[in-house]
Amino acid sequence: MNQPTSQATTCVHAGSQKDTTAKGVNTPIFTSSAYDYLDVDVHAYPRYFNTINQQVVSDKIAALEKGEKAMVFSSGMAAITTALFSILKTGDHAIFQNDLYGGTHHAVTNELSRFGIKYTLINSLSAEEFEKAILPNTKLIFIETPSNPLLKIIDISAISALAKSNSILTLIDNTFASPINQNPLELGIDIVLHSGTKYLGGHSDLCCGAVISSEEIMHKIWSSAIHFGGSLDAQSCYLLERSIKTLSIRVKQQNSNALAISKFLESHKKISNVYYPGLSTHPQHHLASRQMSGYGGMLSFEVTTDPDVFVKKLKLIAPAMSLGGVESTITSPAQTSHSKISEEEKEKAGISNYLLRLSVGIEDADDLINDLDLALNGNT
Template sequence: MSIKKNGLNTICTHVGELEDKQHKGAVSPLYMSTSYAFDDVEVKRYPRYFNTPNQEGLCKKIAALEHAESALIFGSGMAAVSTALMAFLKAGDHVVLQQTLYGGTYNLVTEEFSKYGIEYSFTQGWEASDFEEKIQKNTKVVYIETPSNPLLTITDLAAVAAIAKKNGIVSMIDNTFASPVNQNPIDFGIDVVIHSATKYMGGHSDICAGAVAASELHIERIFHLAKNFGGSLSDYTVWLLERSIKTMGIRVRAQNENAMAMAKYLYDHVAIDAVYYPGLTSHTGHELAKNQMKGFGGMLSFELKPFIDASKFQKSLKLIKSSMSLAGVESTLLSPAQTSHALMSPEVRAEQGIRDGLIRFSVGIEEVEDLMEDIEQAIAHVKLSTAIA
C-alpha cells in the first residue's frame, strides 16, 4: 500500500493490519505469545525487542501516520520521551529544551540528567532565536513541544529544524497535543517525533502507551537503548491501540471542531479572564499554527475571573469530568498546577505562566451545546454558593 496515495482515514484503518490467514477475519488477529521459535525462522521474535507480529504492525501504522520511515511503541509516553532523549545523549553532552514543556518531561530532565552528567538549558521563550542562543559546542539535541502543554504555545517547526540541521543537532518534538491528524513535524524537517499514545491515538482513556517515529537510522539507535531499558508494550495493549487508531482521524476532527466552538464561547464569556487556543485569531501563534497545522486540535486552556473559585467550579460540573489525563472521547479538565505540572516548583510554574487558576480543557466529541450548558450551570452554582456564604 502506497502511503502517499491514501488518505488519513485509510491509513488509520488499513496500514499495518495483520491478515487473518486462518479464518479470514476482518480485523488483525491478536498474538499473545511471549515465546517464539528461534530455529528456521526469518525473524527471532521477542516482546522486549519490539518485534512481535502485533508490535510490528502497529509500528508500521504509526510510521505511516507521521510520514516517517520507521517507529517504535512503548509502555508509556514518558518511556518514549526518556528513551528517545537518552539514545542521543551521554555524559558531557548538552540538550536545549523548550521552556513551555510538559511537567513530566521537565521533571525527568531536572531530576535525572545531572546524575548522568548530561547538561541542559531551557529557553526563555519559544521563538526559533530562543533555541539558537542556547546552543553550545556540546549540544546534541534540541527538544520542542508544540502546541505546548498547557498554554498551547506554538513553535516554528521549520525554523527550529533548520537551526538543528545547521548545527548538526538532532531535533525532537512531543507531538501529543496535535496528534498526527493535525501536524506532521517530519514534513517540516524535525528528526524525531514523540507521542504519548495514551492520548489521541488511544482516545478512549483506557490505554497507556508511547510512540516514537523517525528515520530508520534514528529508530535503530533508539531501539538499541530501548531493548535494554525494557519499556515495551504488551501485545494485548498493542492490539487495542491499533484498533483505536482506526477511528483517530474521525475522532480528532470532531474534537477540533468542538474545541474551536468552545474556545470562541469561552473567549466571549464574562466569567473568563483568558483563553489559550491556537485557533483563535487573538492567539499569538495563530498565523504560524495555520501554516504548520491541519487543524488546531482538541486542547485549550482558560483562566476564570477571580470571583469564580476554580476548585468549586470544577466540582460543580456534571458532564465534563475532572480527570488527570486528556484526549479521550469524553470532555475532561484539570488544574495543571495540581496535576500535570505539580512536580514543578511554584516559581517555575509562574515563569511559564501557569497560574493556580489555570484550567486545561480537553474537549471531547459531545454536542457543544451540552458542554456549554454544563459550564454555565457550574459558574451559576459557584456564584450562588459564594453569594450565600
C-alpha cells in the first residue's frame, strides 16, 4: 500500500493482503492449524502468532499505533499479562499507576508477588511521585490514560522521559483513547496495549487484545507469548480486521457525542460530578488537549439519586459491563470492573457507589441526551 495520509485511510487499507485466488477485496479467512513445513521461510502455526489472518490484523494495528510490530491476543488481559511476564522476572520491581482498569489492578496485586516481583502503586498523577518510587531494580512503569473509570490524564511525555533517563521500559494501556485519539509511541512510550474487545472490535461481539512496540521488544514478548499461548483464532482476526476499517469514523462520532453529553450532564441539577477530559472544567483538560487528538467516547458522572433506579429507567442506553461498542452502554464501576477491590481502596481511588461510567456509542447525540434527561427527571 502507498504511504497513507491519515488514520482513516490506514484503518481501511493498512495490512491488507491481496486475495490472489478469487480476486476479492477482502482478506480471505485461513482456518488451518496445520501448515506445510517444507520449502517455507516461516513455519506457520496459530500459537506462533504468524498465520496470515493474525499478521494482516497485527500489521493494521501496528500502522495505526505507528509501531514497528504488533501482536494480537485472545483478550486484553492475555496481552497485558503476557507483556508483563515477558519483561519482568523474579527480583525486579515495577511501578503502576493506582488508577487502573480493575482487572489489571487485580492481576498486579494478586499475581506479581507470587513470582517474586515487587511493585509500587502510585496514587498521584505527577511524574515526580513516579520518580520517588524508582528503585535500582525498577524495570517497568505501567500507566493508563485516560484512566478507567475516572478519566484521569497522566503526562505521557513526562513519564516516558523520566523512564528513559533511568533505563526503565514504559507500558501504556491505550484502550480508552484508541489509536485514533492518542498514539503514545510517538510520545516516547515503549509498549502500547489494547483491550481489542473495546474500540478496536467496536461491536460488542469480540474478545481480543493487542500489543504494539519495536521489532526488538516485540521479539522478546513473542518469545514468551508462544509459551503462554494466548493467540487469537483466524475468524476473530478477520472480524477484528473488518471492525478496524470503520474505527476512525466510529471514534470521531463517539468523541463528538461524548462531548455533547458531558456538557448536558454538567448542567443538570441531579448530577454532582462529570468526568470527561474534553470539558474545560476537567483538571487536566489542557494536558489532554496536548497529547490527544480527540477526547474519546468514555465519560463518568455521579448521580444524586439511586443509580440503579436511574439506570433501569434508561430506554436506549443499556446496562452492560464492557465498553467501546457502537451502542451506548452504562455501568456502575463499584458493582462491576472494580468490585474485587476493597471498599477502602475504592474510596481511596474515588470510586463511589453513585458513580456511573458511560460508554457513548454512535447513535444520534440528541436521542442519547433525551434518554438521559427522561431517566433523570423520572418521566419514564
